[in-house]
Amino acid sequence: MKASLSDSRNEVVTEPGRRRQTWLVIILGALGAFGPLSMDMYLPSLPSLTLNLHTTTSFGQLSITACLIGLAIGQIIIGPYSDNHGRKGPLLAGLIVFTGTSFLCSMVSSIILLVILRFLQGLAGAAGLVISRAVARDLYSGTELTKFFSMLMAINGIFPILAPIMGGLILKFTSWHGVFVVLGVIGIILFLGAFFGLPETLPMERRITGGLSGTLSAMGNICRDRRFMGYAAVLGLVMGAMFCYISASSFVLQDMFGVSPIGFSLFFATNGLGIVAMSQLAGILSGRAGAKKVLRTGTLIAAAGSIALFSGLLLNPPRLIAVMLPLFFVVSMVGLVNTTAFSLAMQTQGRAAGSASAILGLGMNLVGALLSPLVGLGGSGTYFPMALLILFCDIGALLVYLIFIGRKA
Secondary structure (H helix, E strand, O other), X not given: OOOOXXXXXXXXXXHHHHHHHHHHHHHHXXXXXXXXXXXXXXXXXXXXXXXXXXXXXXXXXXXXXXXXXXXXXXXXXXXXXXXXXXXXXXXXXXXXXXXXXXXXXXOOOOHHHHHXXXXXXXXXXXXXXXXXXXXXXXXXXXXXXXXXXXXXXXXXXXXXXXXXXXXXHHHHHOOHHHHHHHHHHHHHHHHHHHHHHOOOOOOHHHOOOOHHHHHHHHHXXXXXXXXXXXXXXXXXXXXXXXXXXXXXXXXXXXXXXXXXXXXXXXXXXXXXXXXXXXXXXXXXXXXXXXXXXXXXXXXXXXXXXXXXXXXHHHOOOOOOHHHHHHHHHHHHHHHHHHHHHHHHHHHOOOOOHHXXXXXXXXXXXXXXXXXXXXXXXXXXXXXXXXXXXXXXXXXXXXXXXXXXXXXXX
């Protein structure tokens, strides 16, 4: 086995390093969940926040959009910066700013100031998203990287289930201000965990030099890599389908089919558990059949689910099972596809893992941001827009795989 503690790439894959590996999975998995933590925990408090700040619903929702924009832009800034200056410093700085802005958000009395702070909160929180993936690539490669990503995805998949529940419980004891206080406390805990438990995984000799020109050159090389961009496109499209589901499913199930809020929460949680289970299965199967075959299977099943969902539109009257069952397969395959596509894409990059992670993250957020507003165009009486856009995304992901990935060794 690889036993040298001085080699940061191999330290955690040795048998004596299993305890540290578990710690890294917990820390990096939590850091990679900044998105759902910042967004989903906040959702239950949105109506009371809007009322308390004497603002409109659209302005209240703008605070969500600002955080999403910050998360996207922050990855493009922080990822390449970490390739030049190491992982730990930018991560700790991001955690400090995230914590500070979270506490400031709890004290604001102006929606405009809240929107600005939410943007800064997202910008800082992006450090956890982008650097957690880059650290994984610094430490692992090949099948070991896929297995490690499967564990990270499992933790990432739990937070979208727990975050809204946590937000709802917080509101039972305090106001919307308390949600941001809790986010600030989480920031402190993660800062301490990263400070004391996360080593610097990118030594000086492996960092990109040359300043801004060196960074731009590295990102240009990544974007010209057809194989990497193929994986990035598959990721972006599959996550686009996921965002369409998140944006429309509550309206479709509750308004169109009369599902109760509790029933919808159970359905949402079941799909979240499906992501967790499939991410674990991806790690197991990749070691036996290979990550590319697992990725192909995931894209095929997702595409089949999207076709089944769209075909359900032909039923008259519409059937709830014809929506829920295909959506389960569409959503669950996110765990299978993301784990393998992330791993395969990151394996093509070494020194520029931060930049590569940033491009992958930007693609995922960009497709979702573009398509999510479109799912409500038909109103609450039909799920045609959601079904059509999910079909477009998952069939598109399969075609990208076949054209740009499937024919390559």
